[in-house]
Structure formats: structure tokens, C-alpha cells
Amino acid sequence: MKKMEELEIAGQIIGGKVANILLREKSGKAIELGDLLVVDEPDGKYLILQVYDLSYGSQIPQTVRELAAGLKLEGYGPSLDFLEPHLRNYVMAMVKAVAFVSKGGAKIPKVLPSFFSNVRFIREKDLSFLIKPPNPVYLGKIRSGSKILDFDVFLDGEEMLTHHVLVPATTGRGKSNLVKVMLWSIADHKKFGMLVLDPHDEYYGRNSKGLKDHPNAKDTMRYYTVNPPPGASTLVINLRAIKPEHFEGLVDFSDTQLQAIKLYHRQFRNEWVENIIRGTEIDGVKSTTLAVLQRIIRVNLAVYLEDGQIVCKNRVFSDSAGEATISTIINDLEEGKIVIVDTSKISDEAELLIGSAVANEIFSRHQDAKAEGRLDEKRTVGIIIEEAPRVLSAERLAKSGNNIYSKVAREGRKFKVGLVAITQLTSVIPRDVLTNINTKIILGNEMATERHAIIESAAQDLSSDDRTIASLDKGEAIVSSIFTKFAVPVQIPLFDDYAKMAKPSDKKVVFTG
Amino acid sequence: MRRMKFAHVADTHIGAHREPVLAQLEAEAFGIVMDRCIQEKVDFIIISGDLFQSGIPDLAAVDDAVKKMHAVREAGIPIYVIYGSHDYNPNGKSIIDILDSTGLIKKVVKGEIVDGKLELEFFTDSKTGAKLVGISARKAGLESRYYEILDRETLEEEPGFKIFVFHSGLDEFKPKHLAQMESIPISCLPREFQYYAGGHIHEKSEHTLPHYGPIVFPGTLFAGSPRDFEASAKGTQRGFYIVQFNKKVEKVEFVPVKVCECVYHEYDVTNKNSVQAQHELRKSLKELDVKGKFALVKVFGELAGGKTSDLKFAELKKMLSEKGAIHIDINRFGLVSKEYANMKVAGEDIGGIEDRLFKENIGTVKLSNADLKGEHGTKLAHELLKIVRQEAKTGETKKDYNMRVSEDAVKTLKLTGAMK
Numbered sequence: 001m002k003k004m005e006e007l008e009i010a011g012q013i014i015g016g017k018v019a020n021i022l023l024r025e026k027s028g029k030a031i032e033l034g035d036l037l038v039v040d041e042p043d044g045k046y047l048i049l050q051v052y053d054l055s056y057g058s059q060i061p062q063t064v065r066e067l068a069a070g071l072k073l074e075g076y077g078p079s080l081d082f083l084e085p086h087l088r089n090y091v092m093a094m095v096k097a098v099a100f101v102s103k104g105g106a107k108i109p110k111v112l113p114s115f116f117s118n119v120r121f122i123r124e125k126d127l128s129f130l131i132k133p134p135n136p137v138y139l140g141k142i143r144s145g146s147k148i149l150d151f152d153v154f155l156d157g158e159e160m161l162t163h164h165v166l167v168p169a170t171t172g173r174g175k176s177n178l179v180k181v182m183l184w185s186i187a188d189h190k191k192f193g194m195l196v197l198d199p200h201d202e203y204y205g206r207n208s209k210g211l212k213d214h215p216n217a218k219d220t221m222r223y224y225t226v227n228p229p230p231g232a233s234t235l236v237i238n239l240r241a242i243k244p245e246h247f248e249g250l251v252d253f254s255d256t257q258l259q260a261i262k263l264y265h266r267q268f269r270n271e272w273v274e275n276i277i278r279g280t281e282i283d284g285v286k287s288t289t290l291a292v293l294q295r296i297i298r299v300n301l302a303v304y305l306e307d308g309q310i311v312c313k314n315r316v317f318s319d320s321a322g323e324a325t326i327s328t329i330i331n332d333l334e335e336g337k338i339v340i341v342d343t344s345k346i347s348d349e350a351e352l353l354i355g356s357a358v359a360n361e362i363f364s365r366h367q368d369a370k371a372e373g374r375l376d377e378k379r380t381v382g383i384i385i386e387e388a389p390r391v392l393s394a395e396r397l398a399k400s401g402n403n404i405y406s407k408v409a410r411e412g413r414k415f416k417v418g419l420v421a422i423t424q425l426t427s428v429i430p431r432d433v434l435t436n437i438n439t440k441i442i443l444g445n446e447m448a449t450e451r452h453a454i455i456e457s458a459a460q461d462l463s464s465d466d467r468t469i470a471s472l473d474k475g476e477a478i479v480s481s482i483f484t485k486f487a488v489p490v491q492i493p494l495f496d497d498y499a500k501m502a503k504p505s506d507k508k509v510v511f512t513g
Numbered sequence: 514m515r516r517m518k519f520a521h522v523a524d525t526h527i528g529a530h531r532e533p534v535l536a537q538l539e540a541e542a543f544g545i546v547m548d549r550c551i552q553e554k555v556d557f558i559i560i561s562g563d564l565f566q567s568g569i570p571d572l573a574a575v576d577d578a579v580k581k582m583h584a585v586r587e588a589g590i591p592i593y594v595i596y597g598s599h600d601y602n603p604n605g606k607s608i609i610d611i612l613d614s615t616g617l618i619k620k621v622v623k624g625e626i627v628d629g630k631l632e633l634e635f636f637t638d639s640k641t642g643a644k645l646v647g648i649s650a651r652k653a654g655l656e657s658r659y660y661e662i663l664d665r666e667t668l669e670e671e672p673g674f675k676i677f678v679f680h681s682g683l684d685e686f687k688p689k690h691l692a693q694m695e696s697i698p699i700s701c702l703p704r705e706f707q708y709y710a711g712g713h714i715h716e717k718s719e720h721t722l723p724h725y726g727p728i729v730f731p732g733t734l735f736a737g738s739p740r741d742f743e744a745s746a747k748g749t750q751r752g753f754y755i756v757q758f759n760k761k762v763e764k765v766e767f768v769p770v771k772v773c774e775c776v777y778h779e780y781d782v783t784n785k786n787s788v789q790a791q792h793e794l795r796k797s798l799k800e801l802d803v804k805g806k807f808a809l810v811k812v813f814g815e816l817a818g819g820k821t822s823d824l825k826f827a828e829l830k831k832m833l834s835e836k837g838a839i840h841i842d843i844n845r846f847g848l849v850s851k852e853y854a855n856m857k858v859a860g861e862d863i864g865g866i867e868d869r870l871f872k873e874n875i876g877t878v879k880l881s882n883a884d885l886k887g888e889h890g891t892k893l894a895h896e897l898l899k900i901v902r903q904e905a906k907t908g909e910t911k912k913d914y915n916m917r918v919s920e921d922a923v924k925t926l927k928l929t930g931a932m933k
Contacts (some may be wrong), residue, residue: 230701321685322693
């Protein structure tokens with residue numbers, strides 16, 4: 001009778017070098033791209049290997065194989081086969097060692113596995129060195145090729161968020177599903193504030209399952225939208241809450257226009273926008289400059305004057321309501337809530353401006369807290385931004401200068417403010433910004449230039465994983481982070497399935513009249 | 514056709530002031546409103562919460578108010594009320610319930626939870642046919658749970674002239690300085706009512722939105738907190754609304770009620786030592802015209818030298834009193850000295866400061882019970898503070914008082930079982 005270990009043998013190491021180890025697959029074992037394999041070493045130590053390429057191997061010369069194929073295809077011998085084909089024809093797997101595990105934990109491997117040693121598929125217990133962190137954010141289960149192991153993958157939210165996250169993927173690979181899963185998990189413990197700028201209105205779940213269904217949603221979630229369902233808040237922001245710096249790096253103001261804005265702000269303080277809209281003329285600002293500023297505000301905020309009244313086309317900006325909106329959002333974030341802002345019905349410019357207003361205030365509060373030695377009291381705040389190149393692309397930054405989002409990417413770590421940047425185009429984000437983003441949750445991507453940009457900026461050496469990334473199916477991801485021992489392949493659960501596992505809230509309301 | 518009209522009053526906070534002058538002004542303001550309602554022949558009065566300062570308020574203040582309300586009832590004007598956050602008594606009946614059972618006022622909150630939905634019942638004003646329904650406030654914004662389960666559809670489908678009475682801040686309309694206050698989004702309120710009689714926000718405001726009739730907050734009538742005095746002194750109008758209606762609201766008119774002139778003076782001590790500050794403060798207060806007025810002085814900032822106790826506020830008060838001020842209030846919550854600035858508080862009113870201190874300190878104590886931590890813990894601390902602040906009732910022995918406070922505290926902490 002064969003031992004269990006023998007049954008699990010997937011192949012044998014037959015050669016290669018560091019980061020390019022060759023093994024022969026045991027017939028019928030069907031090693032897959034991305035599979036995690038293990039080589040056991042003495043004293044309970046073991047190496048974890050990952051498959052990054054597969055090829056055929058054969059003991060039979062090419063010409064003989066070609067002839068045999070011809071004979072079968074042309075009907076000379078349909079039952080023709082090689083003698084003991086599983087011995088003569090096989091699959092070769094190219095693997096790299098990703099972790100060396102001993103009692104002391106996992107380390108980057110610096111040795112080759114023993115030559116000619118057996119290789120087996122990974123088991124859940126081989127991953128026990130991956131412990132659940134103190135502030136867990138759930139990402140999914142460990143995946144070995146397309147096989148899903150019953151082993152949950154968490155990252156420490158505190159570390160992950162402050163060191164920023166990039167979610168690169170093309171359409172339909174499960175970006176929003178991943179973000180929903182992460183947010184659902186964050187809502188479990190209320191340890192971080194999360195600002196979600198949601199241009200597709202897909203997170204809250206207005207008409208389907210969403211974050212609103214979380215058992216803690218009443219205490220941990222706030223949803224702003226222009227047409228709120230019962231219980232949600234109206235997205236309305238008072239014009240007096242808008243400061244000149246909120247436009248920084250988002251709108252291309254000329255020096256003259258910037259000077260004019262400063263003068264308006266100096267003279268009218270928080271009523272500066274209203275006075276520009278109303279066309280109040282002041283010394284030092286030409287009427288032509290004022291007209292241009294009015295146009296810029298009309299384009300960006302959709303606010304204009306009609307019969308002497310300030311009107312906002314989409315009712316997001318107001319001169320009477322929404323005085324406390326920005327402050328309330330900031331308070332909520334500081335209390336560890338998830339604030340979802342549905343920006344699907346407003347312009348890109350207005351969305352980025354709202355995000356900028358909140359991010360600026362948070363950043364400034366945290367800077368003050370740090371200066372006063374109170375930063376430890378503050379919760380980490382993450383900002384989720386879709387289509388990140390709108391604010392982080394090299395072109396945008398060269399044209400309009402730094403904005404609050406790039407500032408957060410570069411300096412946020414020091415002030416417990418982080419960015420979760422979602423993008424289809426990693427290649428347009430400057431390298432210095434990318435290198436500041438220390439966790440990449442890589443989903444499938446068929447564009448070679450994008451894959452190269454991701455690989456070049458990853459926390460681990462993914463130079464051999466181009467093919468693996470290209471082959472990632474929907475929901476499959478590779479988590480490359482300075483906080484993981486190796487680039488962890490994960491299977492992100494379907495949000496609906498993940499959310500189903502939560503226990504519904506059993507809080508009963510008693511009406512006392 | 515006779516125009517129908519009602520008065521909308523809120524946040525009268527009767528019994529908020531113990532100082533005789535302020536108590537008298539408070540009663541006077543309430544009296545003016547009731548007299549005006551009789552004079553204007555309003556069809557009914559809505560008081561949208563915080564009629565009294567507490568569930569069991571000062572009885573002398575209650576006596577004055579009841580007399581005035583009785584005159585109104587004698588004139589055939591019903592008074593419809595809901596609980597405000599102050600009216601609520603977590604441990605039993607409040608004065609509102611007692612007055613309701615006597616028929617002096619009518620609480621327009623009735624409903625039950627059916628299949629997880631809160632179904633409310635309308636009250637129809639017999640004279641005008643106006644239909645009123647409301648949700649009372651609970652402490653610390655707990656009424657938001659009611660809104661979450663409110664059966665809005667049935668309320669929205671009800672025909673006729675409908676008034677929704679509530680005592681909660683609205684996210685969209687609350688002032689910036691109240692950003693931290695518990696509030697509900699407008700989407701919690703049922704739509705298609707002709708008037709929304711709001712309370713809780715101490716500044717008057719009127720708002721309009723598609724699908725909603727006028728949303729109106731009259732603000733406090735006199736003052737429920739020191740911040741109210743400051744706002745009044747800075748020009749915030751106090752009063753109530755008279756609303757004319759037929760099938761819909763035709764006119765919303767604010768009626769100012771001013772029972773005294775306020776003078777406000779603020780002084781920033783930053784970069785000054787206590788001697789300089791005392792000198793400058795005395796000089797500037799000397800120049801104020803306070804005769805027959807309420808003088809409100811706010812002293813804030815960080816002293817560069819000396820102690821805050823070096824500033825002789827009693828002396829300054831005496832000076833203002835001699836100049837004829839009817840009442841003097843010196844707010845020095847924002848005053849700190851460099852030498853003794855080990856505890857900084859950003860709030861400007863007592864409630865704000867308490868809240869901040871609770872929040873700051875709750876994390877420094879190791880607690881195993883989750884209910885005592887975070888926001889829940891802060892709310893509980895507020896509740897407990899309110900209980901221990903209660904004063905002994907007339908004729909109550911010290912023993913009975915101690916027992917009552919202890920029992921209230923035990924109930925609030927939900928320790929009843931543990932004590933058995």
C-alpha cells in the first residue's frame with residue numbers, strides 16, 4: 001500500500017537554478033500555472049515553490065513524434081501509441097522558490113531545494129505561518145493554481161492602508177467585488193475610516209446586495225447620494241465648505257486666476273465661491289478673469305446664477321444646505337465608519353473636488369495631531385478612488401501639479417492616511433508614486449504593457465509571473481505586498497456568497513412612543 | 514373662508530434656569546407665545562419637543578407654564594406635543610405624560626411595531642381636519658432606530674393636510690458647528706407631508722425640498738444652553754412660527770420674541786499674561802453699555818503667563834452688575850494657561866466639553882465589557898452624568914434621594930439582574 005506522501009507527490013526536481021527550478025510532473029497530476037508546491041527538507045523545514053510556466057518534455061525525438069502523429073491522423077494506425085507513454089512523454093514545470101519555512105517562520109529562500117527531491121501539492125497546514133493579523137482585512141482564500149485551499153488570507157489593515165493599495169485590472173476581472181469584500185470585512189471591526197468615492201454606485205447596494213446589508217451597517221456605514229433611499233444622506237455640500245486648496249492640482253488655473261482666487265478668498269473668506277458666482281467685482285481682479293473663474297466654477301461644480309439665485313444643476317452644491325456635510329463625513333471617518341459617496345450622477349470634476357475637500361481636511365487634521373503628538377489617537381483613514389489615473393497619472397501631475405491624492409500617496413503614511421487606488425492603467429502612474437504603494441492586489445490583465453508596469457513595481461520579484469498574471473481568471477488575484485512573505489495567490493469570494501456568511505443583526509427595537 | 518393657522522414652537526426648555534432673573538425671562542418668553550397664540554386665534558399649537566428642560570423639571574417653572582397653557586386650552590386651542598430629548602425620562606413617566614393624561618396637552622405619537630415595521634397613527638385636529646403624526650426624541654439620538662423601521666409608505670399615502678412632528682437634527686440642514694451632533698438624514702422622514710414641524714436645532718431655519726412641504730425649525734424660544742445666549746447676543750432671532758394653511762401651507766411667518774437685550778463681548782487672552790489680561794478685560798468691559806441688559810462675556814485662549822485663577826472674574830461681574838446688567842454670564846471654558854494647560858478641551862459649551870472628555874478618556878481605561886467602550890460607552894457616560902446631576906425633589910430625604918439616584922443608575926447600566 002502506498003503511503004499518503006507518495007500519493008501526494010506531484011513531481012520531482014530534476015534541475016534548474018535559483019528562480020528557475022525544473023521539475024518533472026508525475027503523470028496525471030495536472031500541475032497548473034500558479035500552483036503552490038512543497039519540497040520537504042529535514043527537521044520539519046520545507047520550501048514552498050510556485051509554478052510559473054509549463055512545457056512538454058519527451059524522451060522520443062521530435063521527428064519520431066511527428067511521424068507517429070502523422071500515422072494516427074492519416075488512418076494508418078488509430079490505436080498506435082508509444083510504449084509506456086507516461087514514462088516517455090510528460091510535463092515539465094518551471095517553478096521558483098517563494099518561501100523557506102522553518103520553526104522560526106517563513107523567509108525568502110536563499111537555498112535550492114535538495115536535488116532530485118519529491119515535490120508535493122501544498123496543504124493548508126503548510127501555510128500556518130500566515131497568522132491572522134490584529135486588524136484583519138479579508139482578501140479571500142489561498143489559491144494554488146485554480147484549486148482553492150481552505151485557508152483565509154488577511155492583511156493587517158493598519159499596515160496595508162497606511163502604505164497604500166493598488167488594485168490593477170482590466171474590466172470584468174472583479175475589482176469592485178474585491179473592494180466590496182474588503183470593505184465588508186473592515187465593517188466587522190470599525191477600526192479604520194474608509195472614504196469610498198463610488199462613480200458607479202455599486203458598493204452600497206441600492207438595488208442589490210451590498211454593504212448596506214452588513215449587520216453593522218447602521219453603525220458603521222454612511223451613504224451619500226443625490227437621490228437618497230430611506231436612511232441614506234443627501235449628497236449636498238455647502239459652497240462655504242469649499243476652499244481654494246481643494247482645487248489644487250485638479251483644475252489648471254493660470255497664475256492670474258490663482259491670484260484672483262486668493263484675493264476673493266482674502267476678501268470674502270468662506271463666501272469666496274458665492275461672490276465669484278454672483279460676479280462681485282473686487283479691486284485687483286479684471287472682469288475678464290472673473291468671467292473665466294465663473295466659467296471654471298460652472299464647469300466644475302455645475303453652479304450658476306439664475307434670477308439672482310445660486311442654482312446647482314445637480315443639487316450637490318448649495319448656498320443654504322449641507323453646511324455640516326464635510327465635517328460630518330470627517331467625523332464619521334475618524335470614528336471608523338465607511339462613508340460611501342455615490343458620484344454616479346455628478347461630473348468627474350465634482351467627484352474629485354468632493355474627495356479633495358474631505359481628503360484635505362483629514363490630512364490637515366492628522367498633520368495637526370502629529371504635530372501635537374496625538375496621532376496615535378487617530379484612526380487610520382483610507383480613501384478609495386476609482387480610475388486613479390484621473391489624479392495620479394504622470395500627465396495629470398505634470399499638467400496641474402500635485403493634488404491631495406498624490407500628496408496622500410507620497411506622504412500619507414506619516415499621517416495615517418492611505419489610498420486604495422483602482423485602475424486599469426498602471427503604466428500611466430509615475431514610478432515614484434507606484435513605489436510608494438506597497439500592496440498590489442493584482443487581478444487578471446491581458447495588456448502586456450500594464451502587466452509589465454505592475455511587475456516592475458511589485459513588492460516581490462514577479463518577473464517570471466507575466467504569464468500567470470495574464471492567465472488570472474475572474475476573482476483570482478495575486479497579492480504582492482511588503483507585508484506578505486511572498487506574492488500570495490488568492491481566490492476572492494463572490495461578494496454575495498461572502499456576505500451570506502454574516503449573521504444578521506438581532507437587535508430588536510422597542511417603541512416607547 | 515376663514516384662514517386656518519397653527520403656531521409652531523420648539524425647544525422652550527422650561528425649567529432650564531435656576532437664576533431667578535433667567536427663570537423669569539424664560540417664563541416671560543413662554544407667556545408671550547401663549548398670549549400671542551390666543552390673540553392670533555390660532556387653531557392649534559405644535560410644540561415639537563423639549564417643552565421642558567427635563568423629564569421631571571423644576572415645579573415652579575412647570576406651574577407658570579401650566580397656567581399659561583391652561584389659558585390657551587380655555588381659549589379652545591389644543592396643544593400638540595412630542596417628547597424632545599430633554600423631556601424624556603429613561604426611568605418612567607415624565608411631566609409630558611402627566612400633562613397629556615390631564616388633557617392639557619396632546620402627545621401626537623402613537624404606534625406599534627408590526628412585522629418589524631413601525632406603524633404610526635395619525636391624530637386629526639377636530640377643528641381643522643389637519644392630521645398630525647410624530648416621532649419623539651430619545652436620548653443621544655436613539656430615535657434614529659425608529660426611523661429605520663418606520664412604515665413611510667402608509668404615512669405618505671394618507672390623504673389630507675398632514676403635519677409631521679419630529680425632534681431631530683437633519684444631516685442636510687444642521688449648522689456646521691453641530692456637525693458632531695447626532696442627526697438623521699432627511700430621507701428618514703416620510704415624504705409628501707404639507708409641513709414638517711422640527712425641533713432640537715436651537716437656531717431658526719426654514720427649508721424646502723422636492724416632495725417635502727416646508728421643513729421648519731423655530732429654534733429655542735429663550736435659551737437651553739450658554740451657547741444659545743451667545744447666539745442670541747450675536748443676533749440670532751428667537752421666536753416661533755405661525756403657519757397659515759388650507760389644503761397646503763400658504764404662509765410661514767416667523768414671530769420674534771425678545772424678552773431682553775443681550776450684550777456680547779469676547780476677549781482672547783492669547784500671548785498675554787494674567788495681569789495684562791485682567792487689565793484689558795476690565796477696561797473693555799467698563800466701556801460696555803449693559804444697563805438693563807444681559808451681559809455675556811467670553812474669555813478664551815492660552816495665557817502666556819500666570820494662572821487662569823489670577824483673573825478675578827467675580828470682580829468683573831460685580832463691576833458689570835453695578836453698571837446695571839440684569840444678568841452676567843462669563844464663559845471661560847476655552848481659557849487655559851500655558852503653565853496649567855495639561856487638559857485641553859475644544860468644546861465651547863458644557864455638553865461639548867463633556868462629550869470630548871468622555872471620548873478622550875474612555876480609551877485610556879481598560880474595559881472588558883464592550884458596552885462600556887467607544888460611542889456606546891460615551892452615551893452611557895452622558896446618561897449616568899445626567900442621573901447623578903439630578904437634584905433632590907422638594908421634601909425628598911437624603912436617603913430617598915440617594916436611593917432614587919442609585920436605582921436610576923442601576924437601570925441605566927442595565928445591572929438590575931446583577932443587583933438582585
